[in-house]
Amino acid sequence: MMLKRKFVALAVSVAMVFTVLSTGAAFAESETPAGEELTGNVQSVEVPSDALESGTEALLQGEIASGGSTLQAPDINRVKNPVMTSDNTATVIVPTQAVLIMYYTGGTPEVKRGDAALTVRDYASQTVSGTKVYIRTYQVSKGSYTAKRSYGNGVMGFQYAPATGATLANNKAYIAGSYNDGQTLFYRVQASANGTIRVSTRGELSDYSMYKVKLFNAAKKPLSRGWETLYRSDNYSTVYGVRKGTYYVGIIPYGSSHSSVYDVAAKFTKRPIDAAGASKKKAKKIKQGQTKRGMVFIGENKGYWYKLKLKKKKTVRIVTGGEFGEGGDRYGTLRYEMIYKAGKVKYLR
Numbered sequence: 001m002m003l004k005r006k007f008v009a010l011a012v013s014v015a016m017v018f019t020v021l022s023t024g025a026a027f028a029e030s031e032t033p034a035g036e037e038l039t040g041n042v043q044s045v046e047v048p049s050d051a052l053e054s055g056t057e058a059l060l061q062g063e064i065a066s067g068g069s070t071l072q073a074p075d076i077n078r079v080k081n082p083v084m085t086s087d088n089t090a091t092v093i094v095p096t097q098a099v100l101i102m103y104y105t106g107g108t109p110e111v112k113r114g115d116a117a118l119t120v121r122d123y124a125s126q127t128v129s130g131t132k133v134y135i136r137t138y139q140v141s142k143g144s145y146t147a148k149r150s151y152g153n154g155v156m157g158f159q160y161a162p163a164t165g166a167t168l169a170n171n172k173a174y175i176a177g178s179y180n181d182g183q184t185l186f187y188r189v190q191a192s193a194n195g196t197i198r199v200s201t202r203g204e205l206s207d208y209s210m211y212k213v214k215l216f217n218a219a220k221k222p223l224s225r226g227w228e229t230l231y232r233s234d235n236y237s238t239v240y241g242v243r244k245g246t247y248y249v250g251i252i253p254y255g256s257s258h259s260s261v262y263d264v265a266a267k268f269t270k271r272p273i274d275a276a277g278a279s280k281k282k283a284k285k286i287k288q289g290q291t292k293r294g295m296v297f298i299g300e301n302k303g304y305w306y307k308l309k310l311k312k313k314k315t316v317r318i319v320t321g322g323e324f325g326e327g328g329d330r331y332g333t334l335r336y337e338m339i340y341k342a343g344k345v346k347y348l349r
Contacts, residue, residue: 073100073158076175077166082157088149090156098160099177099260100138102147105131106154111138112146121260122205137205137260139163139179161204161261168249171267175204178253178260186220186248187264193244194295195270200237201230201251203259210254211262213238215298218246223299229254241271241295271295277305280339285309 069085071092082103092111094100099121102109111118124135138145140160147156163179167188176185189197203209212227223240230236240247249266274292277283283305286292294304310316318338 071158073160076101076159076161079159082159084155084157086153086155088151090147090158092145092147092158093143094140094145094160095142096160097141097163097179099163099179100140100145101159101161101261102136102138103157104134104136104149104154107149107151109136109147109149109156111136112148113140113143118145124205135205137177139177139260141179168264168266171265173200173263173265176251176262176264178258178262181253181258184250184252186216186250187266189247189249189266189268191242191244191247191268193270194273194297195242195268196239196295197242197247197249198237198239198267198269199230199249200235200263200265200267202236202263204261204263205259209258209262211236211258212252212254214250215240215242216248216250217299218248220248220250222250223247227252240298242268243297277307278302280305283307 069087069090071083071085071090073083073092073094074081082101088107092100100111102111118138118140120136121139122135122137126133126135147158149156161175161177163177163183163185165186165188166174166176168174170190174187176187178185191197197215199213199215201209201211201213203211210229210231212229214227215223217223228238230238249264251264253260253262272293273295275284276292276294284292284307286306286308288308292306296302296304308316
């Protein structure tokens with residue numbers, strides 16, 4: 001752009017992390033990807049997850065209980081292998097609200113609590129060393145359940161994915177269950193300094209599962225109005241600019257198209273931030289060829305001001321870019337103004 005005045009102020013308002021350069025560089029802007037609407041549970045799909053793949057392999061190789069089995073289902077995050085039995089009937093104990101994962105190699109299974117049969121939430125299958133292993137999931141509360149295969153030889157195995165929320169270790173996936181399709185589960189994350197939290201989700205039983213996410217403060221108060229839907233096309237990922245402190249990631253499964261077992265991970269990254277002005281009057285100087293790094297923190301509606309001085313009429317290229325939320329109902333945008341010292345707006349984006 002061609003500027004005639006000597007003093008120009010640059011105001012920047014951006015969703016997350018940003019950089020401002022006063023000359024030459026490439027700039028690519030993310031756009032909101034269109035998600036694919038799906039309905040119904042997943043049928044006869046290949047399991048994409050390493051976690052459930054380990055379960056199916058263990059079913060064929062592990063120690064099998066026998067003789068009227070009573071099985072304590074293990075947390076899939078703590079115990080790699082499911083508990084197994086070759087009996088046609090087993091009592092399965094689940095210690096918390098969860099999604100019960102059932103693996104089996106033969107016979108049509110049924111899971112009951114008392115006399116009531118549970119509804120199957122997901123169906124899947126995987127072939128391991130030539131043997132087909134089937135998977136069914138059930139949304140369960142704490143209690144004792146009866147699993148029964150109607151006929152034939154085979155093996156049954158059980159694990160559960162908690163549907164209670166959890167504290168997330170930095171950049172480590174946690175395997176969670178969706179107990180109620182409309183229920184918000186909260187996952188605690190810690191920011192050790194100012195920086196970004198990148199949240200990722202992925203369905204264990206379908207590559208097309210979608211989930212709504214929102215960031216909350218330490219009191220579980222929302223830091224934005226809308227929920228963000230994460231899609232396959234944006235790698236089921238979004239990012240938030242945060243100050244040091246404790247946060248909660250709220251997750252709601254998207255409609256009936258989601259896998260009832262899913263991964264959730266949060267990666268905190270400390271980010272360097274350069275000083276910027278809080279108003280036009282307090283704008284910080286930026287020189288030709290200089291880069292300024294900044295961040296707009298979620299829940300804050302502030303602009304960041306810089307100024308540059310021109311000795312003569314010339315073309316100035318302002319390049320902006322950064323890391324933004326990438327999908328769903330709210331996503332990253334970059335907005336800036338070029339303002340003469342006298343106050344006239346020259347360029348608005």
